[in-house]
Structures are given as structure tokens and as C-alpha cells.
Amino acid sequence: xxxxxxxxxxxxxxxxxxxxxxxxxxxxxxxxxxxxxxxxxxxxxxxxxxxxxxxxxxxxxxxxxxxxxxxxxxxxxxxxxxxxxxxxxxxxxxxxxxxxxxxxxxxxxxxxxx
Amino acid sequence: xxxxxxxxxxxxxxxxxxxxxxxxxxxxxxxxxxxxxxxxxxxxxxxxxxxxxxxxxxxxxxxxxxxxxxxxxxxxxxxxxxxxxxxxxxxxxxxxxxxxxxxxxxxxxxxxxx
Numbered sequence: 001x002x003x004x005x006x007x008x009x010x011x012x013x014x015x016x017x018x019x020x021x022x023x024x025x026x027x028x029x030x031x032x033x034x035x036x037x038x039x040x041x042x043x044x045x046x047x048x049x050x051x052x053x054x055x056x057x058x059x060x061x062x063x064x065x066x067x068x069x070x071x072x073x074x075x076x077x078x079x080x081x082x083x084x085x086x087x088x089x090x091x092x093x094x095x096x097x098x099x100x101x102x103x104x105x106x107x108x109x110x111x112x113x114x
Numbered sequence: 115x116x117x118x119x120x121x122x123x124x125x126x127x128x129x130x131x132x133x134x135x136x137x138x139x140x141x142x143x144x145x146x147x148x149x150x151x152x153x154x155x156x157x158x159x160x161x162x163x164x165x166x167x168x169x170x171x172x173x174x175x176x177x178x179x180x181x182x183x184x185x186x187x188x189x190x191x192x193x194x195x196x197x198x199x200x201x202x203x204x205x206x207x208x209x210x211x212x213x214x215x216x217x218x219x220x221x222x223x224x225x226x227x228x
Contacts, residue, residue: 009154036217044204044219090156101172102217104149104157 006105023091120220137205
């Protein structure tokens with residue numbers, strides 16, 4: 001069965017540290033890839049997405065993610081985190097030919113210390 | 115303001131009781147989804163609907179039922195057959211276009227068993 005795996009469940013960083021959150025998926029065909037974020041007390045919202053083209057995608061608030069097809073990975077990065085980045089981050093994958101059915105990873109809680 | 119409204123915010127269920135979670139959207143989206151969020155497990159898809167009067171089972175549909183009689187509404191019933199209903203339930207909607215799909219989430223309903 002298709003699955004999405006996020007390696008880090010809880011990450012604690014100091015402000016200005018660099019961030020990389022891992023995401024791997026198991027589906028071998030064409031995929032669409034997403035990172036969603038849930039800030040404390042807020043709705044889940046889209047951070048960035050990859051459908052095709054340049055495998056390095058840029059999202060809101062300085063986040064970026066790189067799709068490496070050979071590694072089945074879509075890691076999220078930010079060069080310098082801020083306290084306001086404290087949130088829960090979810091990687092999600094959708095099969096390219098199957099509309100609607102997003103498979104989410106387990107989520108990573110990021111805590112940034114001021 | 116356009117968005118997704120879930121109600122109630124908190125819900126308590128007695129043993130053997132069916133309860134219904136409401137989800138309404140005014141975004142004119144065709145597709146709607148129900149996810150269940152458990153700590154450490156991310157979001158798991160319960161049911162989804164691509165169009166009015168049609169819906170499909172997700173990965174964990176057992177013990178749940180839905181209806182989609184109106185485009186704006188996608189209520190979820192947690193039946194007595196669901197043995198472990200305590201979780202955070204998220205409703206989402208989208209315009210299921212393959213190249214620009216983005217989920218919009220509601221604020222969620224926390225269901226607990228008395």
C-alpha cells in the first residue's frame with residue numbers, strides 16, 4: 001500500500017538554525033507532493049507543492065522542498081528558522097492519476113526556541 | 115468570508131451512540147474529504163466525495179458513514195460500530211483539478227467517548 005513516512009516526529013531548534021524535515025513515499029508512479037503546516041490554533045494550510053518541472057520548489061515564508069525521484073523523497077528545508085515557524089508539518093502525496101486521495105505522513109512537530 | 119465550517123468544536127459520544135459531525139463549505143468546491151488525526155499517525159482519509167450524490171471510502175471507512183446531498187455539505191456520522199472513535203476529525207474541500215489541487219481545511223472537531 002502507498003505510504004508516506006516522515007522521519008522526525010519532534011524537532012527542537014534554536015532561532016536561526018537550519019531546518020530539514022525528511023519525507024519519503026513508497027509509490028513508484030507519477031506523484032504530486034505537498035507540505036502542509038498547522039500553526040498553533042490555526043487551520044492546516046498549504047506550504048508548498050510539486051506537480052512537475054523544477055524539482056526544487058519554493059513555498060511561503062522562505063520554505064523550500066526538493067523532489068528527488070530516485071530517492072522517493074521530498075524533504076522540506078529552511079535556511080534559518082524563526083520562533084514563528086513553530087508548528088506541525090505534514091508531508092502528503094497524491095498519485096498523479098488519482099484525483100482527491102491525499103496520503104499524509106505522520107507529521108513532525110517543530111519547536112523553535114527564541 | 116469564504117471557508118469551511120466544522121461543528122461542533124467538541125463532541126462527546128456515549129457507548130453505542132451514533133454522532134454526526136457537520137462540515138459546510140461556501141467555497142463552491144466540488145470535492146470534500148474527511149480525515150481523522152491521531153497523535154503520531156498523521157491524517158488518515160475516512161471518506162471523500164468528488165461530486166454531489168457520490169462518495170468513496172478512504173483508508174479507514176469502517177464504522178463511519180457519510181452523505182453528500184448538497185454541494186456545500188458533507189456530514190460524517192460516527193456509528194456505534196467504530197470502536198475507537200476518540201480523535202480529531204478534519205474536513206477539507208478542494209477543486210479537484212489535477213494541476214492545481216489544494217486542500218482547504220476546517221478547524222476540526224474533537225470527538226471523545228464518555
